[in-house]
Amino acid sequence: MSDLLLAGAIIIGAVYVLYRSLWKKRGYCPGCDAGTCPTKPEKNSH
Amino acid sequence: MKTAAVLRQALSPQKVLTVAVAGNPNSGKSTLINALAGTRLQVGNWPGVTVEKKEAVLEYQGRKIRLVDLPGTYSLSPYSQEEVIARDYLVREKPDAIIDVLDATNLERNLYLTMQLLELGLPVVAALNIFDEAQNKGYRIDTGAMEEMLGAKVIPTVATRKRGMEELLDAVVDAGEGAAERRPRKLPYGGDIEAAVTEVEKKVTDLYPHLAERYPLRWLALKLLEGDRQVLQETNLGDHHALAGEASRHLQQAHGEDMEALMADARYAQAAGLTREVLRKPEASRVELTEKIDRVVLNRFLGIPIFLLAMWLMFKLTFDVGNPLVDWVDGVFSGPLTRWTKALFIWIAAPEWLGSLATEGVIGGVGTVLTFVPLIFAMMFFITFLEGSGYMARAAFVMDRAMHALGLHGKSFIPMLLGFGCNVPAIYATRTLENPRDKVLTALLIPLMSCGAKLPVYALFTGLFFAAHSTTVIWSLYVLGIVLAMAMGIFFKRTLFRGEYPLFIMELPPYRLPSLKSLMIHTWEKGKHFLIKAGTYILGMSILMWFLLNLPWGVKDKKDSVLGRIGQGLAPIFQPLGFGQWQAASSLVTGFIAKEIVVTTMGQIYGKEEEKQEEPPTLGEDLKEIGLSLGKAITEAGRNVVATFGVASLAVEEDEKTASWRGALTEQFSPLSALTFMAFTLLYMPCMVTAVAFRHEFGTWKWFGLATAYGLVLAWLVAFAIYQGGRLLGLGG
Secondary structure, three states: HHHHOOOOOOOHHHHHHHHHHHHHHOOOOOOOOOOOOOOOOHOOOO | OOOOOHHHHHHHOOOEEEEEEEEEOOOOHHHHHHHHHHHHHHHEEEEOOEEEEEEEEEEEEEEEEEEEEOOOOOOOOOHHHHHHHHHHHHHHHOOOOOOEEEEEHHHHHHHHHHHHHHHHOOOOEEEEEEHHHHHHHOEEOOHHHHHHHHHEEEOOEHHOOOOHHHHHHHHHHHOOOOOOOOOOOOOOHHHHHHHHHHHHHHHHHOOHHHHHOOOOOOHHHHHHHHOOOOHHOOOOHHHHEEEEEEEEHHHHHHHOHHHHHHHHHHHHHHHHHHHHEEEOOOOOOOOOHHHHHHHHHOOOOOOOHHHHHHHHHHHHHHHHHHHHHHHHHHHHHHHHHHHHHHHHHHHHOOOOHHHHHHHHHHHHHHHHHHHOOHHHHHEEEHHHHHHHHHHHHHHHHHHHHHHHHOOOOOOHHHHHOOOOHHHHHHHHHHHHHHHHHHHHHHHHHHHOOOOHHHHHHHHHHHHHOOOHHHHHHHHHHHHHHHHHHHHHHHHHOOOOOOOOOOOOOOOOOOOOOOOOHHHHHHHHHHHHHHHHHHHHHHHHHHHHHHHHHHHOOOOHHHHHHHHOOOOOOHHHHHHHHHHOHHHHHHHHHHHOOOOHHHHHHHHHHHHHHHHHHOOOOOOOHHHHHHHHHHHHHHHHHHHHHHHOOOOOOOOOOOOHHHOOOOHHHHOOHHHHHHHHHHHHHHHHOHHHHHHHHHHHHOOHHHHHHHHHHHHHHHHHHHHHHHHHHHHOOOOOO
16 A cells, blocks of 8 residues: 555656646756747746 | 936935847857856846846946846847847836947947947947957957947957956946946938938927937937837827828938838948948958858858768767767666665665666666767767857858758758757747748748757667767768758748748858857756756656556566557557567657657666676775776777777677667667668657747647648658668668
8 A cells, every 4th residue: 555655656746747847847948048948937037 | 407417416326227238149248248247147038028038237336237138139120029129128218328239340230230229319338349359350440439430438348258347337337327428429311311300300399299208309200200110109100100201201202212221221321431430451352261261161062061071070079979978877877876776775675666666767767868968968069169160150051042942941940950959949949030931830840850859869779780880870860850851841831831931141150269168168058958857857757657667567578568558559550660569669659758768768668687796896896996987988088089080989899789778679670670760760750848849939739730740741751761762772671
């Protein structure tokens, strides 16, 4: 039972990491520092 | 009348001077801001748009100065988003002063923007940047005469070396506080235009005094004469064009040109005249180095072969430098790190499956991608070098000519070149294209460019199957991407995106030798996100894949796992392409998230438990071995740089090959099917991150859907042609 809970927690964590990095951050990625990509939403000053 | 003294008095010690920084792209504006602001720069967005906005507040001689970086523009005409942002900010916010960054090596062109800035009537300080290069070229610029003619302080600067920064800030403080001796000169448009400007100014003051207060009067009069739509809309003068309409019509008839062209000609004439007065160049007969190189590099017949050779050399150096370090990282991950992790999990008495998740899932997945990080950094270093040296702009120019010959829009090639690093910024870079149709067409072609994420896949397969010719094989894949992008461009232009494509002016900066520091900084900026990716969604996917390969719980054969069954279901599609195994199909499915995950998946599927050694080395022995092997790898990389045109170093030693999980790949793939698999990976579909960029940039999934649909069809057809063609030619199966 504890194994099942631990596995479930790990899977949820992995899915959250995917959601956050792929969707929430709008695919901020290598090369974006060159300035062509939109800035990350959390840094918006307006 | 407000005197400088009154203004100084009015300014409290806490008054923040707002200073806008304007300039042409490539004038060194960003470097200058970095030199002034250092780490105080804050990055955000301009309101309502996705153009980056940088700001910094500095303290200088007891005053606070707020620097606002405007987007780099060539003019203040309202055509591109950047121009509108810069213009709106200057007109509406009325900063205390403007720093106009000019490239001293390209004075005349940069002065066109200066002419427009002076029209705003705000205090301007001209930073004559890249002054050292201008001096090296033998240019003599009479800054005193320039100050006199512009009515603005002119400060020579070398932003890369932080030269002239104090003088610049002194001048900015003087200009911003109204203490400067000089006021922006009204540059005369001459004769009848000047008379028309005066007439409109008078009408505005008499009839619309509120507008005269809201806008710089001379600027407003010029815009009304030009018939600037945005200004007419904002001022609600749309129906009152009579204010300047009559004068405009008269001028157009008299000069035989429309007002906008007439004004642009006048400003160019002002810039050319001023340049003639203040700039002395060495003997005209002396051909400069840049021109000499360009005569060869941009030659009609040699241009493309030189571009292809430059790419080949880039890959050659990338692999010669990167590969010894790849072997080192691989050794550390598969050896000591795996052993230590296992030992740790045994020591904490963790369940067996958790240890397996850590070693096979995380180290087997993330570690496999991290193995190729030295290659990615090496390639980013050489791409940065080509960009910084000025050659990338020439590559775009050469391709522009080729694309025009095919009836395509050459400017599209600039975002496509960016796609070599990563498709995502390339998709966002399409916004530099004015026409929405051009944007979409270019974005559709970008996924065909080989991004850095595909490099681990190529490196894995070429290392195993084409060790002696790895550079040439990888170069061929990049060229295949470019050729297919051009072919698809022609196809789309004749079907979905019909119409004429405008010519455009491409800037060719002079050749420069980038400094090592700047190369390192930019390489790190480009490459660090591969590390971030490895720590975020590649890690997330590796964990999920481990579960997919081990569910149903306790499954004995990975073939019967969830991922195995998905792979088996799709495998027949790939049978005619030479890689109809479930492992290859599963890797391509997960590779949708990011192309590196193709390699990650293979690492997990083929990964085997290492055979137990009689006496595993101690921690100290492991650390010593890691240090020694790193030294060896660096020495080998250095030796390869020296003898760069020697033997390709990507060759994997035979015993190593068979000992590693990669050996299993050689049993399932032939050289021909490996080549087909790489071509399919290059073309088959944009990754998940690119999908998000498509949605974000175009506000719809439609274009991503089209890119995916045509990508899958094209990938299958090309892979089929390579595999079946190769078989027909007797190249194996």
